[in-house]
Amino acid sequence: MPVVVCESVLQATMATGGNSGPGTTACVTKVALSISCNNLLDMDVFSKSDPLCLLSMNTSGPHWSEIGRTEKIMNSLNPSFSKTFVIDYYFEMVQKLKFEVYDIDNDMCSLQDADFLGEVECTLGQIVSSQKLTRPLVMKDKMPAGKGTITVSHFQFLEYMGIWVMCTCVPGECFLFCRYVLKKELTCPLLIYGFVQVVKYNLNPTWKQFRVSLQALCGGDVEKSIKVHTKIQSLNLVSFFSLQIVKEYTFLDYIMGGCQINFTIAIDFTGSNGDPKSPNSLHYISPHGYNEYLAAIWAVGNVIQDYDSDKMFPAFGFGAQVPPTWQVSHEFPINFNPSNPFCAGIEGVVTAYQQCLPQVKLYGPTNFSPIINHVAHFGRQAMQQETASQYFVLLIITDGVITDMDHTLQAIVNASRLPMSIIIVGVGGADFSAMEFLDGDDGILRAATGETAMRDIVQFVPFRQFQNAGTAALAQSVLAELPDQVASFFNLFDLKPPTEHSPS
Known part of the structure; x- marks a missing residue:
């Protein structure tokens, strides 16, 4: 049974029909955003501003929903925030984003009491179609926030679908059984897209070629070993896999490229x-x-x-x-x-x-x-x-x-x-x-x-x-x-x- 290992992660699909497997959630394209600012307004008398960035999203109507906030950086007019925001990306939607920057004077300071340093509105599509998006900050009245700018960088962030693959035979048919487990972490002993494929009335089955992400399979480490369990009733068999590594790019790879x-x-x-x-x-x-x-x-x-x-x-x-x-x-x-x-x-x-x-x-x-x-x-x-x-x-x-x-x-x-x-x-x-x-x-x-x-x-x-x-x-x-x-x-x-x- 040859396996084509692809260096990309696409939506998890079944090899026999394109549907998600039992008990699975389809992989969603996620984009991670990192934020930095330059030349922020200095709102403090005896020190520099202590900026924090708030990210909100709007996909329809007038209402914005908060996605999250960065950490506060002390005494900086040119902050590079370490926190990244991971957002589900949908090409077919206009996903409006708003970045608001505030000067937080102390840990007890709420945003209502904080000094406003400027904001930017854009779409997630504009961000991913740019190598790096830099925009001038504006105040609530749309006037320039001094010389302040904000830069949003991005990369594709991947969550993986994990499964254990078992070859099981019962009287009359053989099939490849895949058990799916959603993995939040980026490493796993065995991560694979998996599929269910039935070969009827054959005790010597040969399964069709299927594709799996190299990153999902072994975290990109081609030196890792692959272990496959096979079982016919109480007898263990040995399966041989042939691997071919092929580079496959995603839509975002092309757009970002x-x-x-x-x-x-x-x-x-x-x-x-x-x-x-x-x-x-x-x-x-x-x-x-x-x-x-x-x-x-x-x-x-x-x-x-x-x-x-x-x-x-x-x-x-x-x-x-x-x-x-x-x-x-x-x-x-x-x-x-x-x-x-x-x-x-x-x-x-x-x-x-x-x-x-x-x-x-x-x-x-x-x-x-x-x-x-x-x-x-x-x-x-x-x-x-x-x-x-x-x-x-x-x-x-x-x-x-x-x-x-x-x-x-x-x-x-x-x-x-x-x-x-x-x-x-x-x-x-x-x-x-x-x-x-x-x-x-x-x-x-x-x-x-x-x-x-x-x-x-x-x-x-x-x-x-x-x-x-x-x-x-x-x-x-x-x-x-x-x-x-x-x-x-x-x-x-x-x-x-x-x-x-x-x-x-």
């Missing part, structure tokens, strides 16, 4: 949306500045923008007659600048969309393949660099049935071999069965030529399914699969992060 997520937005301007001037149109913008297209752009864009360093996003429309020739186009820049289709931030995309609506004539048909091929072109260029420096995410927001299905299938099959994922959000109440087919979760996507997709890269959700849950739930649904798509693609082609990220 400098991989950029390039985000492109494509908007459906076909006639089935209705006249944008009519309140019944899906493109009608309410007095509150809302429609389903804008809500989808904000929901997905607010998460992804943290992973693109320049925050410049190309945005295109399809299915409209475009001035000045009024020819139908399926990949026109909504800012009408073909040489520079980029919009500054999600706010820029929203502004360009609002300005574009009255200048085009909604028409048809609904063709996806041109914009998919457009983004795929840049994916092919990125592959020539032979490094995991760029990954492309295409968000398509549409109201209707695809009219170029064969071409779209071929475009997706081709894109499945590139560093690219496609998110489709269906707005309105149309029949979206074709979109669900493209999602590929229920089977292998196949082009008309018979060529199959290398991997599943499409995620589809109908917007109205999340009307009551809110746009944050929409973003979580469409983006949950993206980290695994990024990491699995680059590992499949043995592409390494642009730079190796080491713990700070």
Whole structure:
């Protein structure tokens, strides 16, 4: 039974179906944050400030929850706090963080009585997508807190799932039995992902290859011995394992190593949306500045923008007659600048969309393949660099049935071999069965030529399914699969992060 030992820790899964094992908790990606400050305000008369940092988090609504506090450092305007904060990291969520720094005069001093030295708000996504995040501190009125700055460093923190592996045979079948134990400490005699695999009616079973983290297996020490217990009724047998060490990177390894997520937005301007001037149109913008297209752009864009360093996003429309020739186009820049289709931030995309609506004539048909091929072109260029420096995410927001299905299938099959994922959000109440087919979760996507997709890269959700849950739930649904798509693609082609990220 060969074992592939991987130098990464992914979510604990069963080798026979991808579900967590009996009595287990799936491993969660955790990020450890360390904090330092420089040039803090000096609030003490006869000595320097005694700073402490309070960390709070907000994932929805106006309320902040305290994560924890650092130790107090005496007489320092440039403190480096030794305490680290370990936070569960979710790519698909906007996790807002607030760092508040206080001068604590004595052990009995509460934060209400302490002198405020400044604060910073950011997202966890902004932190992990930076090698090191440094921001100026501001006061409660947003004025600068002198020359004070705060620096947040990060590294991936891993908790491991521990099991004892036993090979047991009973009349009629043999199986590998795994007992799971959650380990809080970082060392254990035997740590392994484990799986349950049944070989029926065979007293000489050979189990399939399975993967396990090298760190989890032996703490990264390849000199440690591995002990496996086997038992057939009362007879002990000897099992032989062959080991192959393979380096596998996680999503955060790539992001921390400098991989950029390039985000492109494509908007459906076909006639089935209705006249944008009519309140019944899906493109009608309410007095509150809302429609389903804008809500989808904000929901997905607010998460992804943290992973693109320049925050410049190309945005295109399809299915409209475009001035000045009024020819139908399926990949026109909504800012009408073909040489520079980029919009500054999600706010820029929203502004360009609002300005574009009255200048085009909604028409048809609904063709996806041109914009998919457009983004795929840049994916092919990125592959020539032979490094995991760029990954492309295409968000398509549409109201209707695809009219170029064969071409779209071929475009997706081709894109499945590139560093690219496609998110489709269906707005309105149309029949979206074709979109669900493209999602590929229920089977292998196949082009008309018979060529199959290398991997599943499409995620589809109908917007109205999340009307009551809110746009944050929409973003979580469409983006949950993206980290695994990024990491699995680059590992499949043995592409390494642009730079190796080491713990700070």
